[in-house]
Amino acid sequence: MPDIVLPQTRYYGSKRKIVDKIWNILTNEANLQFDSILDVFGGSASFSYYSKLHNKQVFYNDIFQFNFIIGKKLIEQNTNELTYENAISLFERIQGVEYLNYISEFYNDIYFTNEENDQIDVYIQNVLALDNENIQCSALYILFQSCLMKRPYNLFHRKNLNMRLNYTTGKFGNKQTWERSFEELFMRFINELDKVCIDNGRINTAHNFSALNCPLNADLVYIDPPYFKKESTTSYHSKYHFLEGLVNYYNIPDNINFNKNNREITINASREFEDKTNFLNDLRTLINNHLNSHIVISYRNNGIPSIQAIYELLRSFEVFEVLEYNLGQYNYALNRNNNVNEEVLFVCKNINR
Structure with a gap:
């Protein structure tokens, strides 16, 4: 594969700098087999675009129309x-x-x-x-x-x-x-x-649904939801x-x-996913919508709800083998004074696939 060029972004929470680590875990360490991906919280499209580069069929989704346009440009259009x-x-x-x-x-x-x-x-x-x-x-x-x-x-x-x-x-x-x-x-x-x-030879599409109302399905569903810190009230x-x-x-x-x-x-x-007190309920509903897929969740170790709470929720679904990976310290742009913050990846490997 030629040198990978990823679009630049100043989007808060973008996985652009660690998407290669995420991909390596999915394809090598967790050994997931998938041909299509649904990026439910598409955002900057970093994960969707990386998947497109690796010749997967990509379904990008985001509730915001401006993000939908970003997804249409980078994922759907070639x-x-x-x-x-x-x-x-x-x-x-x-x-x-x-x-x-x-x-x-x-x-x-x-x-x-x-x-x-x-x-x-x-x-x-x-x-x-x-x-x-x-x-x-x-x-x-x-x-x-x-x-x-x-x-x-x-x-x-x-x-x-x-x-x-x-x-x-x-x-x-x-x-x-x-x-x-x-x-x-x-x-x-x-x-x-x-x-x-670029054109990866697949029919890739961008969509503008809320996460819980997204009717799309794929072999792998990637979930990178908003995360909240104790002191933050900004949506x-x-x-x-x-x-x-x-x-x-x-x-x-x-x-x-x-x-x-x-x-x-x-x-x-x-x-949706903007209320700390209802976050786990929203996540449970979202996962229930995709019980036939592998599910991958990006999260932070200092988020609310806690890593343990999310892990326990995921373990309650019998169709998944739940694997947890620590990607190490990773500071988002303009959030660089958080030395103990680490990126966590949950891989819910569907035992029926």
Whole structure:
């Protein structure tokens, strides 16, 4: 196999840096036999994309529409038809078109500068008007990735533009990256798409269901759910609501929570796997939906519920041989002071397959 090139991402919890370890456990240590995979919480698509590279049939799924578009670009589509010149032209106002200014109006001084807000307003409306799905997905993909790179923490859970603008020196952040223009970042991500959009000879698809309502099945079901720390009350939706809002641009004004400083856009907010107290019940339901598959779960040793609680739940299913693997210390981006945090992989090997 040629050198593996994985798409870059600033997505919180992405398994990009350890997906090779996960794959080695599945195919060598656990010796799982599978030809198709369902990635229920697709997210950045790192696991789905790695599976695609290894010639598996891949079903990517995510409840968020912006992630669904990422999955469609990297997993379902096999080419990139968007050129850099065409991408930059999408910042230009088309004569005769009356543009809305929802980002400039509602998100002034929250995430991006006035100039950047105006760029986003024009760009997203031009992109949503495109007829070519391949070009549209590429144009949205590079916007999502660029917006993430220009944000402190790469998230949208805080109103903190002032942090970016006033940051000087210190251990946190990369001001040089934050201040790169959309045009400069677009060049990077267009070049990346040209490299990573590949055809593995299989029919791979992207889907936009909630985890518990996903009707798809596969030989192996990969579950990388949200995980919670004791001190955290921030939902995944709150971290990425702005990108979800961009996909639903024309519905933004009717779905803003003005009681929150970050003006969270409530579109596609869900309680599934976002409630610590009901997490195990959700997981039990999800596993029950896939009792004919091998099931693999990525988790953290400091999450809530505990590793022991999840292990006991998995052991209650008689169709599985439950194997637990410690992948060692692995710190997510911007979460580097947690020296005792370790990545754990549960492999539920279906004894009937």
